[in-house]
Amino acid sequence: MKKLAASGIALIIALFCSVNAFAMEVPTGTTVQTLNGVQQYIKTYTVAPDTDPQSLIEEPFDYEGYTYTFSSITKETTPFEDSKGHTEIITVETEKKDLSAVLAVLSPTMEFNDGEYSGTLSLDHTTIQTEAAGYTTKSYTVSETKEIGNLDSNDMSYVPASTVKDGKTIQLQSVDWQVQGTTLVDDVLVPSQYKAVATYSGQAYYNAATGYITTAEYVGEVSCSGIENIAYTVTYTGEPTLIPESDEGGWVAAFFKGYVPILISGLGIAAIVVLAGLLIHSRKQVRTLQEQIIEIPEDEEEPEDEA
Numbered sequence: 001m002k003k004l005a006a007s008g009i010a011l012i013i014a015l016f017c018s019v020n021a022f023a024m025e026v027p028t029g030t031t032v033q034t035l036n037g038v039q040q041y042i043k044t045y046t047v048a049p050d051t052d053p054q055s056l057i058e059e060p061f062d063y064e065g066y067t068y069t070f071s072s073i074t075k076e077t078t079p080f081e082d083s084k085g086h087t088e089i090i091t092v093e094t095e096k097k098d099l100s101a102v103l104a105v106l107s108p109t110m111e112f113n114d115g116e117y118s119g120t121l122s123l124d125h126t127t128i129q130t131e132a133a134g135y136t137t138k139s140y141t142v143s144e145t146k147e148i149g150n151l152d153s154n155d156m157s158y159v160p161a162s163t164v165k166d167g168k169t170i171q172l173q174s175v176d177w178q179v180q181g182t183t184l185v186d187d188v189l190v191p192s193q194y195k196a197v198a199t200y201s202g203q204a205y206y207n208a209a210t211g212y213i214t215t216a217e218y219v220g221e222v223s224c225s226g227i228e229n230i231a232y233t234v235t236y237t238g239e240p241t242l243i244p245e246s247d248e249g250g251w252v253a254a255f256f257k258g259y260v261p262i263l264i265s266g267l268g269i270a271a272i273v274v275l276a277g278l279l280i281h282s283r284k285q286v287r288t289l290q291e292q293i294i295e296i297p298e299d300e301e302e303p304e305d306e307a
Contacts, residue, residue: 025056028231032063039238041068049077049227056234066238076231083223088112088121094212097130102214110218119222127217132209142168142204149180149195163200170202 029044041063045056053073060069092105106128110121144165151158154177162171181193 025051039066039068040071041066041236041238043234043236045232045234046229047232049230051230053232056232058234058236061236062241063238065241067241068236068238071235071237073235074233076233078228078231079225080228081223081225082117083119083221084117086112086117086119086121086220086222088218090216090218092214092216093133094130094214097132097209097212099128102128102130102212106214106216112218112220112222117222117224119220121218121220121222124217124219128214129216130212130214133211133213134209135207136210137205138208139203139205141201142166142170143199143201144170146198146200147195148198149193151194151196152192154191154194154196159196159198165200166204168202168204170200172198173201174199 025045025047027043028046031040031042031044033040033042043056047056053075057070057073060067062068088110090110092102094101094105106123108123110123112119112121142165144163146163148158156175159172159175162169164170176197176199178195178197179191179193180195181191182189183192184190
């Protein structure tokens with residue numbers, strides 16, 4: 001049982017130390033020195049910029065005969081800078097396709113900032129591409145006027161009902177008859193030659209762009225800067241640890257200094273473990289005793305003494 005209690009205490013202390021080790025940053029360097037008569041224990045940490053420096057300060061601790069307490073903390077930042085080429089593609093809409101209309105909505109430069117990298121980008125004119133955003137059907141009127149002369153009468157059969165212009169067939173709309181010549185009949189001048197002025201018209205259709213979409217690239221160099229890490233130097237000053245020479249267990253007290261609350265908790269848990277073990281052991285002894293009593297045979301009558 002003594003071995004069991006000792007093992008329980010050792011396990012509790014080991015677990016506590018492990019948890020603290022994981023919770024605290026690990027020093028990147030340690031130095032123990034005496035400076036101007038002052039004993040110092042210096043720990044250096046290289047940590048991320050968002051690390052709380054207070055989490056690096058330890059409670060008083062013992063080391064090689066000295067008890068060290070926090071004295072001061074200093075920090076040194078390590079900056080960083082980086083740059084790279086970047087291309088940003090933008091899209092704009094215009095009503096016309098010609099380059100002058102497109103350049104009117106494209107700025108020569110643009111500012112870029114993604115929260116990490118930033119810089120000024122310039123328009124690369126060779127990357128400008130424009131295409132129709134969509135199409136719709138539109139119509140327009142096609143018209144034509146034709147003159148047909150030297151006709152002997154104003155007969156409509158001389159005038160075609162339709163004609164073709166620019167590949168489009170259009171229909172006759174009206175005819176204006178004009179007299180080109182007359183003749184004397186019974187002392188009266190009567191028309192003898194006519195000219196027809198025919199007007200044709202019709203609707204033609206075509207696909208028209210509803211607008212234009214232009215894509216272009218802005219290129220340039222962007223950069224970022226900031227703090228890569230912070231080096232904290234934590235200094236502790238030491239005073240000799242006082243241990244009475246007559247106290248043979250003084251080294252034990254020095255070792256467990258600072259762990260009294262933990263040891264008390266551990267001893268409480270160990271006491272529970274020991275009591276549980278004793279209870280189980282007692283129950284086993286009672287059960288064994290009961291079994292032995294059951295197995296003892298009934299007492300036989302003792303023989304009478306001979307006279």
